[in-house]
Amino acid sequence: MSEAAAKAAEAESVLIREDEGGIARLTMNRPKQRNSLSEELMRAMTAEFEAIAADAAVRAVVLAGAGPAFCAGHDLKELTAARSSADRGRAFFAETMQLCSTLMQAIVNCPKPVIARVHGIATAAGCQLVASCDLAIAADEAKFAAPGVNIGLFCSTPMVALSRNVTRKHAMEMLLTGEMVSAARAYEMGLVNRVVTAGALDAEVNALANLIASKSALTVSIGKKAFYEQLEKPLADAYAYASEVMVTNMLARDAEEGIGAFIEKRDPKWEDR
Template identity: 60%
Template sequence: MSDQTDVLVKKYTENGITTLTMNKPERRNSLSMAMLEALSAELEAVSGDAETRVVVLAAAGQVFCAGHDLREVRDQLGSYEFQLKLFNLCSRVMQQIVNLPKPVIARVAGVATAAGCQLVASCDLAVAADTARFATPGVNIGLFCSTPMVALSRNVPRKHAMEMLLTGEMVSAIKAERIGLVNQVVDEQVLDESVYRLAATIAGKSAFTLKIGKEAFYRQMEMGLAEAYDYTSEVMANNLQAADAREGICAFLDKRAPDWKDE
C-alpha cells in the first residue's frame, strides 16, 4: 500500500469493503473546500467500482469531523460567491452519499459537529464509539446549521432535531442511538470489529439488489403513501426479473448459499 500521509482522503479496499478515511486530523477533519473536493472525487470513483460493495466512511485522529473549516470561512467572509460555492459543494457531497449505489456506513469515533454531524446523518448506517458526541452548534456562533438540518431532520424525530439545532448542545452517543442518529453504540475498543462485521454482512448480499433497494428507499420516503406503494410495487416486479432474484429464491428453496452474479 502506497504512502498516503499527505492525502486528504485515504482509500483502502479489502473483501469488497472500501474505507474512505478523512485524513486531516490536525484540522479536526474539517470540511474545507479541498476536503469536500477530495471526498466528492473518491465517492464518484467508488460509485462505478465493481470491486466495492460497501463503503465505510472513517476519520483519522480523535475527531470524526468538526464541520466546515471556520478559518477558511472567516478568510472568505467578504465573498458571497465562495460561501455559496462551499455550501453547494457540501450539499452535493451529502447527496452523493445518499445517491451512491452502495451502502455507506459511518465509523464515528470522537466528535461530529455541524457539517460533521450532517455527514453522519447522510450515511445509510452509523456505528459510534461510546465516547462519540454529536452537535449542530452553529447557533452558538450566529450561523444556524441550516444545511446540516436537512440531513438531521430526515433522520431523527422533529423535536429532537429542533432541540439540537436550537441549543447547539452536545449529544452523547447513547442519546444519538436513542433518537436514531446512529444504529449502534459500542465500546471504543471494538469499534472497528463492529463496523466491519456489519459491513461484511452487507457485502455478502447481491450488489445489484442493494443498489435497487437503496435507491427505492430514499425515493419512496419523499412520496405519499399510495404513490410509494405504486412505485415500490413496480420496483419489486422489476427486481424479480433480475438474475440474482431468481438465484436467491431458488437458493432459499433448495437450502443452499446463493451464487450472486450482481445482475
Template identity: 60%
Template sequence: MAEVVSFKKEADKATHGPVISSLADGILRLVLDNPPANVLSIAVMEALHAELDRAAEDKDVRVIVIASTGNLFSAGHDLKELTAHRTDPDNGRAFFDKTMRLCSDLMLKITHLPKPVIAEVDGLATAAGCQLVASCDLAICTDTATFCTPGVNIGLFCSTPMVALSRAATRKQAMEMLLTGETIDAQNAREFGLVNRIVPKQYLGQVVQKYATIIASKSPLTLKIGKEAFYRQAEMPIEAAYDYAAGVMVENMMVRDAQEGISAVLEKREPEWKGE
C-alpha cells in the same frame, strides 16, 4: 484543487492525502485525515467527491465506510478557510456559496450512491460533520462519541446540516439540537435515530467490519435497487409509496439475482450473485 487519492485492489494497500483510501474484500474505507479536527475543507470535500465517484463505478466496491483519524470525527466546515475569504471583493459570498453547495452535493451523492455507506464515528461530530453522519445509510459510534449542530451559538444556524438531521431524527429531536446547539452523547444520538449502534472504542472497527462484511455478501444489484427505492419512497405519500414500491418489487423479481436467490433457498444452497 485537492490532492485526490486513488484506492487499490490489494487488501493491504492504502493511499494517503486529505482522505486515506483502502479497499479489501469489497469494503472501501475512506478515512478523513485532516488533523487536528478533520474539518470538511474544500480539499477534503473534493477528495471525497472523487473517491465516491470512482466507488460508484467500481464493481469491486460493495460497501463504503467513512471514518476518521484522531480524536474528532469531524468539526464540520473549516471556519478559518471561510473567514479568510471575508476579504474578497464580494465579502466571501462566492466562496461561501461554493462551500455550501459542494457540501450539499456531497451529502446528496452519498444518498444517491448505488452502494451502502456506513459512518464509523469516534469522537465529536459537529455541524457539517454531524450532517455527514446523518447522511450515511448506517452509523456506528463509540460510547464516547458526541454530536452537535452548534451553529446557533455563533450566529450561523446549521441550515444545511438540518436537512440530513431532520431526516434521520424526529422533528422535535432535530429542532432540539438545532435550537440549543448543545452536544448530545452517544446514547441520546441512538435514541434520536442518528446512529444505529454504540460500541466500546476498542471494538468499533470490528463491529463496523462485521456489518460491512454482511452487507457486502448480498447481491450488489439488490442493494442498489433497495437503497434507491428506500430514499425515493420515504419522500412520497403512503399511497404513492406503496404503488412505487410494488413496481420496484416486480422489476426486482425479473432480474437474475432474484431468481438465483429464490432458487438457492428452495435448493438449500448458498446463492451465487452475478449483480444482474
C-alpha cells in the same frame, strides 16, 4: 515510488482510500483540523464517492476520520479568510455550501451502502455526514451536535439530513440549543444504529460491512435507491413506485437465484445481475 515516499504522500492526502474484500474505506485525513470539511476535502470525497459508485468491485463503504475526531464540520478558518474578498466572501460561501450539498447527495446517491465509523466528535457538517450515511456505528465516547446557533450561524444545511433521520422535536432541540448529544442519546434518537466501546468499534464496523458485502450488490443497490425515493412520495405513490421496483427486481437473475436457493435450502451464488 518507494514505500517511504508512498507513506509520505498518503500522510499529505486529505482523503485516504483503502479497498479490501469488496469494502472501500475512506478516511478523512485532516487530524489536526479535526477533519473539518475544507474545499479540498469535500471535492476529494465527492470524486471518490462518484468513483466508488461505478466500481463493481466495491460492495460497501466505510467512512472514517483520522486522529481524535470524526469530523468537526466546515473549516471556519477557511470561511473566515474569504471575508477579505470584495464581496465579503459571498461567492466562496455559496460555492462551499454547494460543494457540501453535492457531497451529501453523492453519499445518498451512491448505490453502495455507506457506514459512518464515528469516534470523538461529529459536529455541524460532521453530524450532517453521519446523518447522510446509510448506517452509523459510534464509539461510546462519541458526541454529536448541530452547534451553529452558538456562533450565530444556524446549521441550516445539516438540518436537511438531520431532520430526515430523527424526529422533528429531536432535530429542533439539537438545532436550537447547539448542545452536545452523547452516543447513547444519539442511538435513542435514531441518529446511529449501534454504540460500542472504542476498542470494539473497528470490529463492529467491519462485521457490518462484511455482512452487507455478502449480499447481492444488485439487490442492495436497488433497495437503497428505492428507500430514499419512496420517502419523498405520498403513501399511495410510494406503494405504486415500490411495487414497480419489486416487479423489476423479481425479474433479475439474483432474485431468481436467491429464491431458488431458499427453496432448495442452499447458499445462493450471486451474479450481481
